[in-house]
Amino acid sequence: xxxxxxxxxxxxxxxxxxxxxxxxxxxxxxxxxxxxxxxxxxxxxxxxxxxxxxxxxxxxxxxxxxxxxxxxxxxxxxxxxxxxxxxxxxxxxxxxxxxxxxxxxxxxxxxxxxxxxxxxxxxxxxxxxxxxxxxxxxxxxxxxxxxxxxxxxxxxxxxxxxxxxxxxxxxxxxxxxxxxxxxxxxxxxxxxxxxxxxxxxxxxxxxxxxxxxxxxxxxxxxxxxxxxxxxxxxxxxxxxxxxxxxxxxxxxxxxxxxxxxxxxxxxxxxxxxxxxxxxxxxxxxxxxxxxxxxxxxxxxxxxxxxxxxxxxxxxxxxxxxx
Numbered sequence: 001x002x003x004x005x006x007x008x009x010x011x012x013x014x015x016x017x018x019x020x021x022x023x024x025x026x027x028x029x030x031x032x033x034x035x036x037x038x039x040x041x042x043x044x045x046x047x048x049x050x051x052x053x054x055x056x057x058x059x060x061x062x063x064x065x066x067x068x069x070x071x072x073x074x075x076x077x078x079x080x081x082x083x084x085x086x087x088x089x090x091x092x093x094x095x096x097x098x099x100x101x102x103x104x105x106x107x108x109x110x111x112x113x114x115x116x117x118x119x120x121x122x123x124x125x126x127x128x129x130x131x132x133x134x135x136x137x138x139x140x141x142x143x144x145x146x147x148x149x150x151x152x153x154x155x156x157x158x159x160x161x162x163x164x165x166x167x168x169x170x171x172x173x174x175x176x177x178x179x180x181x182x183x184x185x186x187x188x189x190x191x192x193x194x195x196x197x198x199x200x201x202x203x204x205x206x207x208x209x210x211x212x213x214x215x216x217x218x219x220x221x222x223x224x225x226x227x228x229x230x231x232x233x234x235x236x237x238x239x240x241x242x243x244x245x246x247x248x249x250x251x252x253x254x255x256x257x258x259x260x261x262x263x264x265x266x267x268x269x270x271x272x273x274x275x276x277x278x279x280x281x282x283x284x285x286x287x288x289x290x291x292x293x294x295x296x297x298x299x300x301x302x303x304x305x306x307x308x309x310x311x312x313x314x315x316x317x318x319x320x321x322x
Contacts, residue, residue, distance in 0.1 A: 003056040003094035004299060010045050012300055017056035020098035022069050027077065027104060029065035029085045029097050033113040034318040035290075036306045037062055037121060038146060038214055039237045043090055044303055046239040060093025060318075061086075062120040064113045067104065068096070075101040082107040084116055084276060088264040093299065095320065103264070105273060108280055114293070114317045115286040118147075119279050122286075123272025125151040127263035128235050129159065130271075132208065136160035141197065141206040142182070143222055144213030144236055145173040147289055147315045150180040152210050152235075154284055157181035161208075165200060167193055167221075172312050179288060193225055205230070212236045216243045223249050234259040289315045296320045 003017040022028055043059035067081045077083060085092065086103040107116050125148060140161045142149045145168035156164045166177035169189035177185050186196050197205055205227035211218055214236030222232050223246045232255055250257070263271060278284045291314045294302040302316050 001095040002296070004058070004060065005056045006044055006052060006054040006058055008052050009047075009049065012044055012059075012303060014300075015056055017094065019096050022071050023098070025072050025075075025101050026098050027070040027072070027075075027083075027101055028068045029063075029083065029099055029104070030068050031063050031065045031092065031095060031097060031320040032082070033064045033117045033320060034060045034093060035062045035114070035117050035121075036060075036302060036316045036318070038148065040090070040303065041307050042214070042237050042239055045307070048241070055089075055091050057091030057094040057097065059090045061088060061090045062117050063087055063092045063097065064107065064117045065097065065320075070101060072101040075104070077101065077104050077106055082109075082113065082116075084119055084272070086120065086264050086269070086272070093318075095296075103269075105269060105276060107276070111280045114290060114319075115279055116276065117317070118286040118289055118315065119272060119276040121147055122151045122154075122275035122279070122284070123266075123269070124148075124261075124263040125155055125235075126271035126275055127266050128233060128260040129155050131233060131258045131260040132159070133231055135208065137162045138207040139163040139165065139201050139204075140208040140210065141165040141167060141225055142210045142212055143167045143218045143225075144211070145170070145177050146212070146309075148235060149173075149210075149212040150176055150289065150314070152212055153177060153181035155181075156210075163200060163206075165197065165206060170309055173309075173314060176288065176314060179285070188221070193221065197225055207231070208233070210235060214238050216240065219243065220246055223253070223255065226253065226255050228253045228255075230255055232257040290317055292316045294318055 040059040083104040165184045166182035174185040211222040
């Protein structure tokens with residue numbers, strides 16, 4: 001089968017790889033659509049040097065496909081079914097992927113594959129929201145308005161946040177923020193985020209800050225813009241193992257923090273199933289998230305665009321059928 005493999009830091013190529021063999025309680029899924037995520041950029045450019053070369057199929061983990069074969073005594077999924085396939089090993093940028101049967105979420109016939117694949121990231125956002133305090137009547141700042149940050153806006157609106165303040169250094173991304181639930185936007189490349197936040201919040205800083213970018217600057221900014229005794233949720237996957245961090249400011253402001261990963265271990269994949277249901281019912285606008293589409297043959301170019309955050313890119317879908 002055709003697969004992507006990272007052969008050295010920042011260098012992904014196509015390789016001919018063995019098609020995976022069916023094992024007990026697994027399925028072979030033929031990939032229909034994938035979409036790119038910030039964590040794919042980490043795998044391509046920022047893993048420890050010893051991690052390269054990676055296994056074939058890396059890097060890709062948001063995928064929808066058709067079950068070609070399955071071996072299970074209990075699964076209701078059948079060959080021919082379309083599924084959202086969870087791939088936490090990031091090895092699904094390939095024509096066929098072997099997945100545990102409990103990582104397959106059946107799709108209805110009417111939801112386009114490129115919309116359904118967005119449920120993977122929305123599901124991780126909903127899972128992360130379980131770590132948040134009660135947001136009713138609170139002000140929340142979301143740093144980073146890529147697809148994850150936009151999905152956070154949507155979730156925060158449903159959780160009762162009073163002010164949802166979107167921050168990004170790319171002004172074009174902020175144009176999407178209000179559509180997904182933000183009440184205010186700040187381009188922190190063009191204006192002082194602290195001064196503007198105080199103006200929005202009546203002289204105070206936000207009660208809660210969600211860091212959804214994973215850059216050193218945005219991580220430090222999260223501490224700077226959180227009020228005393230506030231809360232920070234770390235969600236953006238860091239691009240590095242260590243960094244300079246304002247520990248004294250965090251300590252002095254008595255800020256509580258929490259990182260939240262591991263949605264693939266969510267019991268019954270409840271959050272991802274909820275995300276898929278919202279998308280299938282049209283309760284959230286997955287279509288508005290997608291800005292670019294590439295054929296599988298052009299996925300290397302897609303990785304480069306996603307890293308540069310250029311040409312108005314927010315969410316990039318890879319068509320594996322064309």
